[in-house]
Amino acid sequence: MLRPIGSSTSAMDSSATAGKSIFRHSVHCVSRESRQLFFACSIQVQIRFMICKRERNRRGFFEFLLDAESMLKFNPRFLIVSLGNPLPKYESLHSAGHFVLNGLAKTLHQPAFREVTLGRQSCLVSQGPKYILVQSPTYMNTSGGFVANAWQETVRKYGAESLGLVIVHDELEKDFGVVKLLPWDRSPRGHNGVKSVRGSLSQKKYPESPFARVAVGIGRPEERDAATVSRYVLKKISREHQTTLEEETPWDVAKCLMELENQWRIDVQGGSGGTTEP
The missing domain is CATH 3.40.50.1470 (Peptidyl-tRNA hydrolase)
Known part of the structure; x- marks a missing residue:
């Protein structure tokens, strides 16, 4: 089990904000199906961010971001x-x-x-x-x-x-x-x-x-x-x-x-x- 580390969430906030900006910029250049995928993945990022922030588990959020490529390939x-x-x-x-x-x-x-x-x-x-x-x-x-x-x-x-x-x-x-x-x-x-x-x-x-x-x-x-x-x-x-x-x-x-x-x-x-x- 990951041990909660620190109470500062500024790095997590910055990463989440950057992720949201990428998704917003991308949706203007892709198909309707791809937009739906981007929105769904963006929601996953936000949910994981809020859970990790709530538990003060910064490491868990960054590990989740590292697995984003896998998430994009399979998003049910x-x-x-x-x-x-x-x-x-x-x-x-x-x-x-x-x-x-x-x-x-x-x-x-x-x-x-x-x-x-x-x-x-x-x-x-x-x-x-x-x-x-x-x-x-x-x-x-x-x-x-x-x-x-x-x-x-x-x-x-x-x-x-x-x-x-x-x-x-x-x-x-x-x-x-x-x-x-x-x-x-x-x-x-x-x-x-x-x-x-x-x-x-x-x-x-x-x-x-x-x-x-x-x-x-x-x-x-x-x-x-x-x-x-x-x-x-x-x-x-x-x-x-x-x-x-x-x-x-x-x-x-x-x-x-x-x-x-x-x-x-x-x-x-x-x-x-x-x-x-x-």
Whole structure:
């Protein structure tokens, strides 16, 4: 693990500014497809810069810049779907994924969410050049059909070879706010939303696409009987918890997304192909 060094970020600021200037100058001289690639890579630079600045990890940012050539050669998209019960009616810990996605749009410098039709249903979507953030409009336990339809529609538009799928969901077995990147086939541990998605969408049909889960810890009550757990996850979320999920947790989710993409890039450029298991 890299040790944070120093508190000065002037060199990082200068490098990030220079990088942005290069991208802005280049977009006037290239095709539409190349412009989209430049914009997506520029966003990656900004996100990595903000994460490293936040962690005071200057070395990590410069190492990321040294790998920019690899990033330009392989720059995929991700469909990121949060699971939960519809907001704002069901503002509970069980909808933690939706709250995190609200904050993730800001962290990733995405456009604001707007209501569109995707997966045959009206839902909230934030569409960027790299990340397509979607809040599942269904109830948690019946998420599968929507996620499968949204994935298939997005694959038809962009192609499976350059598209990955990530679902963001709450996790009782982790302390509140803890974020973990999980393999798609990891046990749902009784999570009905994850069960529904996995029952509706088979990763084996898309071997060129990485499927993954981002679990967001919500803790659990001391009593583990079904009635107590149900009350815990469905009660109205506190303002403090909502603020954490929308302002702090998205940074850890962004790191998971970059980790997933880096592993996918290694697999593709290393010639191994196939799916990625974080």
